[in-house]
Amino acid sequence: MNRVRQRNESAWLLPPGPGSNNDLRKHMRRFEDQDEVDIVVVGCGAGGSTVLQRLARAGWRVVGLEAGPFWDPEQDWVSDEAGSHHLYWTEPRVIAGEDPVPLGSNNSGRGVGGSMVHYAGYTPRFHPSDFHTFTADGVGADWPLDYADLKPFYEDIEAELPVAGEAWPWGDPHKYPHRPHPVSGNGELFLRGARACGVTAKVGPVAIANGRFGNRPHCIYRGFCLQGCKVNAKASPLITHIPDALAHGAEIRADSMVTRIGFDERTGKATGVHYVQGGRERYQRARNVAIAGYSIETPRLLLNSTSDRFPEGMCNDFDQVGRYLMVQGAPQTAGRFDDEVRMWKAPPPEVSTEDFYETDPSKPYKRGFSIQTVSPLPITWAEHVAAQGHWGADLRRYMSDYVHWACLGALCEFLPLEGNRVTLAEEKDRYDLPVARFSYSQCDNDRSLMEAAQSVMERILKAAGADEVITIKRYAHLVGGARMAADEEHGVVDQDCRSFAVPNLLITDGSVLPTQGSANPALTIMAVAARAAQKLAETPRTGRND
């Protein structure tokens, strides 16, 4: 039997062709609220699903609670931009700061699979340098673990998604399990422009199987990756980890909003989670709790979980919860060609360069950026055009030129700053809980990176033959907010994702990342979660006692 299949059978548990394994869901094991399960996991996205699958495999009795639905891609997802609004977390939130970051769309998820349901599919690794930026450059933070600690988990997850791409020359050079996909007009122009100006660009790395993988079909290059892959070609935990978790006795309880972590003042341990399902308040008992609600909801849940021991929110003894939240600066630059590009055809993730990822001593800024193809669909493209100031007849005329544009996006490594954080707003949601307030302000290094990335994208597109370029400034991804650190005064969890303050409480999502590199975070979130699950599986199921 195939080695991946031996440790994760998900792709073989799906029906051949598109669709869901409804029997697996129908017959999944179900626990009672009063059962003290070995672990309850809050959130079934990249981090939560990985933990569920790993611990179910280890024989743990696991329940995953998910605020959103348990998707059936054929029924619930559409090949349409505006019709995919329900893939986002659209509960109310307040944004503030000097550079407020819009939430909801590209940086949020809901439902089983989380934001990987609608991510583009890029799955680069972090570079070894990402783990000690403070020592090397005096910026960011050092992780309490090294690249070498994560490497085996990167390799495992890359095989399970699986990832397709050329041999990767950057960071720790490595290969991918699947060959690179063919590229569309957009990718062709990126490769042409990069070659012309001496920039190395490679096809990949994307978590879209190239060829059949288990029962998952080949990609049909329809370009709607960001609307959820109805084909089952693009990886998300809904198809890469949840089927195997269910087959090994995990329960996924969807449409269940966790409102508070249960806590025993006497033992100082978490006892389970309060949640609301169908309007009814319920409580799931558990020996261990893992929170995986991502960078906004994880801090919010901790801050809303107050007690005598934690009057300012659980694990918040040193005012670390919600801090050092990061977004990546993600300017997109588009170029106009007389050729027809039709960039929306084929998956948006095609080609990347990490030539500018590392600190360049000749530059006034630290750290760097990556550049990737992106291919906005009409509504998103209209935002680009409107951002140039066009409206009315001008807007319609620009939009009629859509077939001629190619588009690149950068990911700039914005630094983790203490003041960029989630707090609780006055406003409450329909559960009568204070909503998150997310404040964000850039530093000078952040702004310099945005400018540098824009100028490189312009250079590449012009070298490919673009006669004009336009840029829109935007943001992508979230990480941090409950970061891992060497000690409790500098972070919320340790290198194994265990909270410093509550021995049987873990955080296993993107909020634990101390820095973000210029890489899309999904793969690293899964690798960190897989590592945390392995460490946890080595402890007694009754939870840590120290």
Added chain:
Amino acid sequence: MSMLPLDKDDGGARFPGFSSLAQSGHWDQATAGVVLGRIALPADIRFFTPTEEATARALLDQLLDQHGEPRVPVVNMVDARLADNQTDGWRYDDLPEDGEAWRKTLSALDHAAEEQFFQPFADCPEHQQAVVLQAVQDLGDQPWQGMRASRVWGLWTRYACTAFYSHPWAWDEIGFAGPAYPRGYKNLGLNRREPFEVADAIPQEDPVKADRPAQDQDRP
């Protein structure tokens, strides 16, 4: 060719004979259900008051250059979103949530029109409406009627563009064929088209070249 009236000089006539709806037989059922709903009779207005509706209608017609029939029923689409409280999941700390922000900004728009042209926005002739709107956009991050102008502008254009460019008639005028499942694409690459795609009849119609003076061409 799109049903929507659009002058040849404004980008009309670029994709002769092209119809995204003609492909609807190739769409999956879930997608067809969602997209075909947009060409059905528009939903009745239920969020905006009649006064707000008139202002919103004039505003959205201006933003999207819709001055004749048939038109994409953008005002009904925006109204339906607001009635359903289908927000994007965030609001600025200095603006109320989207529904309230729409009411507040529409009222401010009437106020601005009355200050300058002594009548509500919807009653102003189109060229005066354009003057009022251009002033909002030109303010950038400066305050307009007590709100940051760029945030007001962003709210309006975000809802306007999301509604308009979700409509098959709008896709027809930009050469986009819409849903692509379960069929997918076969012909990837520069100047390669699917049998159902139509080539741009006026590829040299570069809007960038058309309206920028030569010395501006190289600016970042």
